[in-house]
Every structure is written in structure tokens, then in C-alpha cells.
Amino acid sequence: MKVDGRHFRSIWRERDGWSVGAIDQRRLPHEFVVAKLTSCEDAAVAIRDMLVRGAPLIGATAAYGMALAMREDASDAGLKRAYDTLVVARPTAINLKWALDEMRATLAPIDPLERAEVAYARADEIVEQDVEINRGIADNGLKLIEAIAAKKPGETVNVLTHCNAGWLATVDWGTATAPIYLAHERGIKIHVWVDETRPRNQGASLTAWELGHHGVPHTVIPDNTGGHLMQHGLVDLAIVGTDRVAANGDVCNKIGTYLKALAAHDNNVPFYVALPSPTIDFAVHDGIRDIPIEQRSGAEVTDMTGRTADGRLETVRIVPEGSPVANYAFDVTPARLVTGLITERGVLKPDRAALAAAFPERIASAAK
């Protein structure tokens, strides 16, 4: 989307035809730095250390990581090594394995001499497909926003979102933010409550940054505020992203999403989840039981980084030395708390039948 009027994507193939540019999201919102990935290892580290993050962007980065790997070693052993290196970079977003499986299915059958060129072409397709899918999510989600706007003519539609499921979490448009950007472009009065989303503060540092630079009205709120806003009628709907949706409609997303869904349910606030179909894991039938929840470094909880009054970036400790911390990166919202799944093929009920009917080809591939 736009950064002060100039269009950006989160990741791209550079003009040299082989290296990969990506916005270093660890530096936002205070610095806009572009990283250059020149090896499979670079791609794996970028995913692991969250230089890039967000399920679809993780998949796109892994796809280019495989292409970078084929430049290094296009043998069968090289292909296996690249897959094995990338697939363990982060455990929860299924888009990582989805993209790697797509790349391996494309590359394994062909002559190693052709693999590098074909890998870049397939990675480019995955990237363009993400943008196209998210544009479809925008169209389908817009209908929900328009229906709310029609009931309150002249008033603002207030949307709450959690973490960052914006264009920075994908190649472009975002998932949860895609309908928001389209509504804004269509002139609908919209405002976004942005959960700061401790401990990595991706709402405060990424969602606020991208909405602000695209000109979308928003307010950053502490994570614990959403329930209060819902009780007082200040949230018309919630739209969040997801890292993995189970076949039964359970939704895995950034830690704290489940609590937001409970508050929405208690206040009859529609709670939608926006996702591209590669985020559906038809091999998982109980999200709470079976989706692996990443646990990250305790330093993300004990420390905070910010800008000082004189413009320096500093990291400070906010937890007593010696106090143990736990840092669960995701939680799972049961399908019963989800109003609908906004996909590129429509807004679906969060259940097995609806998902299977909308994506029969995915059922077939999961059965293999």
C-alpha cells in the first residue's frame, strides 16, 4: 500500500533478478530500512527473527528462500536442505509449509539445471497470487463494512483489529486491513481501534504505522481496552488475521485474540477473521489441541525498545531481574466465537462443511 503517497510492497525481487528486497519490520515505526536477502539462510533468519512476519509474507519469503537456495545448490540434496532449513524457521503459520510444499512440488520433478529459473518464477506466482487473494478478501470484507455503514448513515464505522494483519503481514493489501483500505478508498468513513498487541507491539508499531502512512484514521489502544469499548458500543465489528485455521474453523492468531473474541461474543460484536486459503490447514481437525503455539524469547516480554526524546533508539528492561516470564506468541479462538471467515471466495461460516465446499481442491490435496 502507500507510504506517504508512494506505493510499496513488503517484499520484492530486486532489479538484479535474483536478490530479494524486504522491509525490515523490526525497525518500524521509527526507521524505514530495506533489507537485502541474498541466500537461503538470509531468508530463514529473516523469518525466524521477524524481519519479515505475518503468515502470507512468511510464505512468500520462504518461496524466494527456495529460489535463492537453487542458485546455491540445485541438487536434490540442496533442495532438501533448503526445505529443511526454511520449514523450521517458525512453527505456527501454516503458510510457511504451504509455500515450501508448493515450491518442492514444482522443483523436485525437474532437471536441477532448470530449478533456479523455475523457482523464481514460481515464487513470483506465489507473491502475485497473495496480492490477488487479498484483493478478493478486500471485496468480500467490504460488503460487511458497507452493511454497517448503511445502518448508521453519516457516521463512522469503528473496526477493532489485533496485532498486524495489514499489508506488512502480506505482500500487499493485508488480510484484516484489506477491507479497511478498500472502504477508505471508496470514501466510507472508517476508524480503526488498533490493539498495541504486547509483547512485540505489532499493532502499535506496524498497524498504526501503515494505517497512518496510508491516511486511514485510527487510534492505538492498550490491549486491555477492547472489552470496555465494546461494552459502550464503540466497536461495530472486529476483523483480525490468522496464522492457521483448522478444518473445524478454529482460528490461531496472535496472543490475545481469544480474549478479544470472548469480549466480542459477550457484547454481540461481530468477530471476523480474514484469511487467504493457504492459511487453512485441512490436516488439523481441532485447533486448540493440534496447532503448535510458538514460544518466543522472554526478552520480548522483559524488554521494550523505543525512541528517546533526542531521537535515539534505546531498549529498557521493564521486568525485575530474576522474574520468570512466559511468551506464548499465539492462541486459538474456537470456531464458536467466530462470526465468519473472510476469504477470497466469500465470507464463510467457520466450519468444516463451509471450508470444504469453498475449497474442494484443498481437501483433495490434504487427503493425499
Ligand SMILES: CSC[C@H]1O[C@H](OP(=O)(O)O)[C@H](O)[C@@H]1O
Ligand atoms: C495476515 S497474517 C497476520 C498474523 O500474523 C501475525 O503473527 P506474526 O507477526 O507473529 O507473524 C499475527 O498473528 C497476525 O494476525
